[in-house]
Amino acid sequence: MAGRAAPTARRARLGAELRKLRERAGMTTTQAAALLGTSSGQLSNIEVARFGVSPERVRVAAGAYSCTDQALIDALAAMTGDRRSGWWEEYRDRIPPRLLDLAEIEHHGTSLRAAYSMHIPGLLQTAEHAREVHRQAVPEMSPPDIEHRVSYRIKRQGVLYREGAAPYRAVIHEAALRMRFGSSDVARNQLRHLLELDELPHVSIRVISFAATDCPGSGQSVYYVQGPVPALDTAQLDQSHGPAFIDSAAQLAQYRLLIDRLEAVALPRSASRDLIRAVARER
Structure with missing residues (x-):
C-alpha cells in the first residue's frame, strides 16, 4: 500500500465510508484489523486516506463488516482507481x-x-x-x-x-x-x-x-x-x-x-x- 500525503476529497470519502461500515459493525480498528489480517495502524491509515486500498481489499472489508449493499460495495471498489488519471491533473500546482x-x-x-x-x-x-x-x-x-x-x-x-x-x-x-x-x-x-x-x-x-x-x-x-x-x-x-x-x-x-x-x-x-x-x- 502506497502512502498518500495529499489525498483527494474522493479518496478521503472512500476512507471515511469504510470507517462508517466498520463502526456500524461495532468493531474497533484493532478488532477489524485482526479480522482483515492487517495492523490497526495500517487500517487507520486507510480510513484517513494516507494509504491507498485495492478493490479486492474493499470487498473483503465490506464482507467482514457484514455489509450487504452490493451497489454500495461496487461503488466503493470503483473509487480505488488511479486518482491521477483525470484531465484535472494538468492543473495541479496551478490552481x-x-x-x-x-x-x-x-x-x-x-x-x-x-x-x-x-x-x-x-x-x-x-x-x-x-x-x-x-x-x-x-x-x-x-x-x-x-x-x-x-x-x-x-x-x-x-x-x-x-x-x-x-x-x-x-x-x-x-x-x-x-x-x-x-x-x-x-x-x-x-x-x-x-x-x-x-x-x-x-x-x-x-x-x-x-x-x-x-x-x-x-x-x-x-x-x-x-x-x-x-x-x-x-x-x-x-x-x-x-x-x-x-x-x-x-x-x-x-x-x-x-x-x-x-x-x-x-x-x-x-x-x-x-x-x-x-x-x-x-x-
Whole structure:
C-alpha cells in the first residue's frame, strides 16, 4: 500500500465510508484489523486516506463488516482507481487542490443540481464572463492565475457535452442574471449562452424571478452532485477560501430539500427562457 500525503476529497470519502461500515459493525480498528489480517495502524491509515486500498481489499472489508449493499460495495471498489488519471491533473500546482477535487467529484457524478442566487453557475459561464468574475476576486489574482482558472472552468464544462452526460438542473435567481460582469456584450453573450445550453436535452435552467414571494434558504447557493448510490452524494458550497464539501446523510437531506423547494418556486422553463431573453434585451 502506497502512502498518500495529499489525498483527494474522493479518496478521503472512500476512507471515511469504510470507517462508517466498520463502526456500524461495532468493531474497533484493532478488532477489524485482526479480522482483515492487517495492523490497526495500517487500517487507520486507510480510513484517513494516507494509504491507498485495492478493490479486492474493499470487498473483503465490506464482507467482514457484514455489509450487504452490493451497489454500495461496487461503488466503493470503483473509487480505488488511479486518482491521477483525470484531465484535472494538468492543473495541479496551478490552481488550489480543492478545485481539482471538485472536478473529480463532478466527473463521477450521475446527476448534477445547482441553485445559485448571485452568480451564474460555473458550468454555465462563458470564458469572458468567467474571466471578469476572476478579475474581481479578493485577494487579487495575477493575469496568469486568472487564465489558469478560466481554462480550468471551461474544461470542467466538458461534463455537459460528453457522451452519456449526466442530467444537469440549475435554478438561478434573477439577481444573478442581472449581476454585471464586464461589458454589455459580455453580459448579453452570457445570457444567450444560457438559452443555448437550455436546449440540450439533459440540461434544464429555471429562474426564480424578483416577483417570487418565497426564496428558501435566504439566498444560499448549493451545488449537489449525486453519486452512483445515494450514500455517496456530495453537496458543494462556495466559501471565500474555496469549495467546501458536505457528505453527512443529515446535511445531504437538508440540501436536497433546499434545492427541491427552490425548484418549486422557480418559473417553468418556458417562462424562465422568456425572462432571460428580456434581461438580455436590456443589456
